[in-house]
Structure formats: C-alpha cells, structure tokens
Amino acid sequence: MSAVLIIAEHNGRELxxxxxxxxxxxxxxxxxxxxxxxxxxxAAVAQQAAAIQGVAEVLSVCDEVNAHALxxxxxxxxxxxxxxxxxxxxxxxxxxxxxxxxxxxxxxxPQVSDICAIETSRRFRRPIFAGNIIAxxxxxxxxxxxxxxxxxxxxxxxxxxxxPVRDVARPDVPLPTHTRFIELSAPKSDxxxxxxxxxxxxxxxGFGSAENFQLLYRLADKIGAAVGASRAAVDAGFAAxxxxxxxxxxxVAPELYVAVGISGAIQHLTGIKDARTIVxxxxxxxxxxxxxxxxxxxxxxxxxxxxxxxxxxx
Amino acid sequence: MRTLLVGVKRVPDYNVRMRLRPDGAxxxxxxxxxxxxxxxxxxxEALRLRERGLADEVVVATIAPADAQAQLRTAxxxxxxxxxxxxxxxxxxxxxxxxxxxxxxxxxxxxxxLLGKQAVDEDHSQTGQMLAAxxxxxxxxxxxxxxFNGETARVNREVDAGTEVLDxxxxxxxxxxxxLNQPRYIKLPDIMKAKQKPLQTITPAExxxxxxxxxxxxxYTAPAARSKGRLVADAxxxxxxxxxxxxxx
Numbered sequence: 001m002s003a004v005l006i007i008a009e010h011n012g013r014e015l016x017x018x019x020x021x022x023x024x025x026x027x028x029x030x031x032x033x034x035x036x037x038x039x040x041x042x043a044a045v046a047q048q049a050a051a052i053q054g055v056a057e058v059l060s061v062c063d064e065v066n067a068h069a070l071x072x073x074x075x076x077x078x079x080x081x082x083x084x085x086x087x088x089x090x091x092x093x094x095x096x097x098x099x100x101x102x103x104x105x106x107x108x109x110p111q112v113s114d115i116c117a118i119e120t121s122r123r124f125r126r127p128i129f130a131g132n133i134i135a136x137x138x139x140x141x142x143x144x145x146x147x148x149x150x151x152x153x154x155x156x157x158x159x160x161x162x163x164p165v166r167d168v169a170r171p172d173v174p175l176p177t178h179t180r181f182i183e184l185s186a187p188k189s190d191x192x193x194x195x196x197x198x199x200x201x202x203x204x205x206g207f208g209s210a211e212n213f214q215l216l217y218r219l220a221d222k223i224g225a226a227v228g229a230s231r232a233a234v235d236a237g238f239a240a241x242x243x244x245x246x247x248x249x250x251x252v253a254p255e256l257y258v259a260v261g262i263s264g265a266i267q268h269l270t271g272i273k274d275a276r277t278i279v280x281x282x283x284x285x286x287x288x289x290x291x292x293x294x295x296x297x298x299x300x301x302x303x304x305x306x307x308x309x310x311x312x313x314x
Numbered sequence: 315m316r317t318l319l320v321g322v323k324r325v326p327d328y329n330v331r332m333r334l335r336p337d338g339a340x341x342x343x344x345x346x347x348x349x350x351x352x353x354x355x356x357x358x359e360a361l362r363l364r365e366r367g368l369a370d371e372v373v374v375a376t377i378a379p380a381d382a383q384a385q386l387r388t389a390x391x392x393x394x395x396x397x398x399x400x401x402x403x404x405x406x407x408x409x410x411x412x413x414x415x416x417x418x419x420x421x422x423x424x425x426x427x428l429l430g431k432q433a434v435d436e437d438h439s440q441t442g443q444m445l446a447a448x449x450x451x452x453x454x455x456x457x458x459x460x461x462f463n464g465e466t467a468r469v470n471r472e473v474d475a476g477t478e479v480l481d482x483x484x485x486x487x488x489x490x491x492x493x494l495n496q497p498r499y500i501k502l503p504d505i506m507k508a509k510q511k512p513l514q515t516i517t518p519a520e521x522x523x524x525x526x527x528x529x530x531x532x533x534y535t536a537p538a539a540r541s542k543g544r545l546v547a548d549a550x551x552x553x554x555x556x557x558x559x560x561x562x563x
Contacts, residue, residue: 011475070480071443072452094473098455101443105412110528113438127537128436129332133340136533178483179452182468186476195474199561223562231492241458241472241493247437248492250474256561266331273540277561279552294543297552307549312562 001031002121005085007078008038008049009095012067015048017196018091018149020156025149026089027054027157029118035059036163037081039074041067046165055163063170068181069095075102080171082107082144087121092148092251093195104146110139111146116153126150130247131270151195152253152274187240194243197226199256200275202245203238204230206261206282206301210238215305216260222312228252230262246271261301264289281305316369318360319424320394321415321442322353322376324385325435334534349385352430354392355490358497359460360428361393368462369425371395377414379403383513390508391500397513402525410518410525412444417521419449424485426467431456431489442489452482456491 004026009016019036026034037059038046046060059081065073078099082088088103090096092114104111117125122139124147139145194200201223203216213233220227229239231246245252247267253274260281262268269292272278280293283300290296297304326332327346335341349357360372374394376386379401386397400414419427432439439455446453454460458477459470462484471478472491518525546552556562 071455072446075447094456094471097439098443098453098473101408101440102447102453104440105409105444105447108409110407110409111438111440112529113440123532129326130328130434130437131537132332133334134535134537135531136535138530138532139528140530142528176450176452178486180481182479182481184473184476184478235493242474242476256556273537277556277559278540278543279556290545291542292540294540295552295555296543296545297549298545304549308553311550311553 001033002029002087003085004029004032004034004087004089005082006034006036007074007088007090007096007099008036008045009069009091009093010038010040010045012040012042013044015045016091016093017156018093018151019049020052021151021154022089022091022149023052023054023157024154025115025118026087029121035085037061037078039066039069039077050163050165051159051161052163053158053161055161058163058165059168060165061168061170065170065175069099070179070181071099071102072176072179074099075106076173076175077171078103079106080173081168086144088144088146089149091151093151096148100146100148107144107146109144109146110142111148112137112139113148114150115147116150121145127270130267131273132266150251152251187242191220192224192226194226194228194245195250195252198254199223199225200228200245200252200254201225201258201260202228202230202262203233203260204262205232205236207233207238212302213238215302219305219309222309225256225258230268231265259289259293260305262289263287264292315371317422317424318363318369318372319415319418319422319427320353320357320360320372320374320389321411321427321429322357322374322385322389323350323430323433324348324376324378324382325350325433328434334536338534340534347385349388350430350433352432352434352490352492354497355492355494356428356430356488357389357392357394358495359488359490361498362495363460363462373398373422373424375400375415375418377402377406377411386513387508388500390511390513391504392498393504394511396511399513399515400518400521401515402518404525406525407527407529408438408440409444409528410523411441412448413523414518414521415441415445416448417523419445426485427487429487429489431491442487446487449487452486453489454480454482454486455489457488458491458493460488460494
C-alpha cells in the first residue's frame, strides 16, 4: 500500500479542480491510500475535498496563518505532517511549483516535477525539453518522494464521495514572518477559468493589437469559452500575462481548443497537446499549428471570426 | 560589500529541438549550448540592481563540467563582476545544486540570490525554492517585478490567478519569469574585457558537499504525436463539424 498525501489548492473559498486531477493521478497507483491536506483559514474547502471520489481522508488545518498560500509558511506545516506518507503531491500549477520544492528540500527528498504518468510509487514519467521528450525517472529506494502533477494529463476525479474530515491543529513548528502577503490582483472576469474551462479560444500575433483581441472575446462569450493567448501575443502586449498558454505559461486540456492567428511554436503546442479537439485558424497554410490541429481553416481571421459568429446564430 | 549571487546553467540552445538517438539516448552530440534564457533574465535583473546603486557586485555561479567556461565568460561579458565555476562532470540534481549554492551563499553572504524560474533542459523548476528552504529565507518565484527598499523588497509574482504582491525581508531568493526584463546584447569590447575578469574554479568536495544521484533517468521516449487533421472550406463547415463532434452546441 502506498500512502499518498495531496496538498489541496484553493482560493480560500473553492477547491481548485487541479486537486481532483491530482487525486486521479494518485489513484492510478495500485493500492494507493489517498489523503488530502487542506491548509485554510476556514473549513469550507475541506468539505469540498472530502467529496472527491477516491479520497480516503481529509486533513483540515484551519488557521488564520493559512489565509493566503505562502510556500514559506506552508512548507514547515506539511513537513510536520509528512511522516506517514511516502509520496507527497500537488498540482504543477504556480501554487504547487512554488511550494513542493520547498517541502522536498526540508524533507531531504527528491522531487519529480510535472508527472504525466505513474508507473510505480518510485517510477514516473515526465516531459523534458519543453515536452519534446518524455523521461522515465526512477527514485530507487528513496523513503519519500515529492512530486508535482501535470494536471492536464489527468481528468478530474468525480465528486459524490464522503471521506472523513479530520481536524488537525496547526503543527507546533516555528513559522517564518519574513514573507508577507500584500495582495492578489486578479482580472475581473465572468469568463471560465483558463486551466479548467471545457472550451478555450486563444489568440496570437495575427491579431495585430489588443483592440483586435475584442473579436476573440466576443467569440469566447458566444460559446462560453475561456480566453488564452500565445507568448508572442502576450509579449506584444495584446493580452495579459496570466492568459499565456504554453510550456512557459499555462498548460490546458479543454474539450475544444481554438487557436486563432497562432503559428504554433513548440512551447505553445506542448501546452495544448492534451486538448481533445484542436481547431486552427491561420492565414499561413504552412503554420506548424496545422500539424496538430484536428480541424484547420486557412484564411484571414478578421473575416473568419465574424463568419463563425454568424454561423453559430443567435 | 553588497553582493548579488546569480545562478546560471548551461543548456542546449532552446531554439534547437531535442531528439532521441536510435539507441534511445538524448542526441546531445554537437548540440549548441547556451546560457539558460531564464538565467539570463536573472543576471540582467542583478546587473540593473547594481546599476541603480542597490548592490556593489554581481557574482555569477554555475555547476557544470570543466568545459562550461564559455558560458561563464558570456555572463561576465554581460556585466557580471566575477564568476565561480563549481566543476562537476555529471549532471547534478536540483537538491544538490541547492546545497552547492547554499555553500556559496555561506561564503559570499549575498543580499539576494537570483536564478531563472526553470532551466529549459530538464524543466524542473525546483532549485531556487530548495535553496530558499535550506537557507531558511524568503523565496519569490516567477518574479515579474522586484523593488528593493533597504532591508525589505516589494515584489510581483506571476501566478495562475493574476499577479501576487509580496513584501519580503532580505536576503532572499528570486526566480525570474519571462517578462521581468529584456536581457542586454553583448558588445564586442565587453567580450574582450570579460577575459580579464576573475573566474574561480572549485569542487563540490571543497564546498563540503557530496553529490549523489537519487533520481535515475531509465528511459527517454518521444511524446505521443497528434495526428494531423483535415482542412475545412469555411466557417460554416467548421461550426457544423464541431457540432457533429459534440464540442459545440
């Protein structure tokens, strides 16, 4: 039996769907016993974690110090609870990427980043070289391994479970005061979250300006999609940083991914390759994006996007 | 002396697509090697902090085989004051890189350590966080803005939800994201000057660190390729096809 501890990711109110994807990853390990640890300032998120199918137990560490997720504050608490577990996981989001190496170093344990497949509790597959190569890595007889999970490689585990929630007092370990949360400036948007949306439309340099991106927002709102952008479009100032899709931005795995005016650099393709259906719209018929697209349409996006809107009807 | 320590890694040029040899090994022969682009951003930020009078020297350090001096000379040509080359023939895992950097931190007592948010070869994104943990100091990962205010710093981090603002005490570890800055171009006279700058070599043993392999790469494979689809004639056919596939209403 492999005892797995998953660190829940949340915004203080809602569990991030990446956590349920981590549960699916852990559950692919035969005989895994999955515990989810929720560090929060209230108990609401722990209840949501308990509803994920496949979770054996939820540890709820409810304390005001955990109102904002700071790696420097969370890591010592996780280490204090880590003794029974041989594998510690979180999603390879900015939350997990920030936190888990700090945990690994304090545990003197190796970390496997961006796990896309678990073969045994010590053997994993992960992408390297911007996804051009998949490496199989083996941690031998290490007593503990820390990992981050490439969430796009897994479906979210379904809800409807009812795991017991165990309230755990904040571990009695010194917590640093050298790192202080000031604010999170998140763009106000009614659109779905980019990383968990079923549909994503993304724009590239082909749009030519931030104003022209409005065409993309209109299409997104028409089909209930999140909006992403290529690195080139973000660098050119057409779209905000947090909209960047790709190996160095966000990795997405929607049902439908529509790439508009995106040529398809390898680091972008790595970020979308788990999408179920990829649509490419580009005026250059030779663009690499067409090599991975299920459906391609060659032409001027400024002409095609209004036509798609019209074809979708009222 | 207010020192900024910048960790850099030599990696295959990110413009070159890594392939597998017929025997399944990485095709490294003849591969063009360069500084990790995220580390160049870290170095650029350190140079700007020094130019603003917030630091006195920028020390660049790498852990790499003996033939990696060319990349350190590049970093010196960009403007680093001096370089430290921790010579080790094999690849070193992030946790041991962090331990080696910690040993350098104890010698150099820097005001800050700056590194790229990840190296574009192994894509671990671990070293900075691990160093911060071992050093018991703040970590600012994915930094997109850094402002020193005496003993503290105000920083912006690029996180999935948007931009997070933190206040941290110095010294601290920063890992740099793409949009923190645009690294400068190197001019020919700087390349000549770099040849005269101090470059110290040292071994892990001299730093009191035993490097060991905990993670073994047992196989490399090519990722599953997506098959190429087909072109549609116009927007109407596209919408019709997507509806048939059930991905659009």
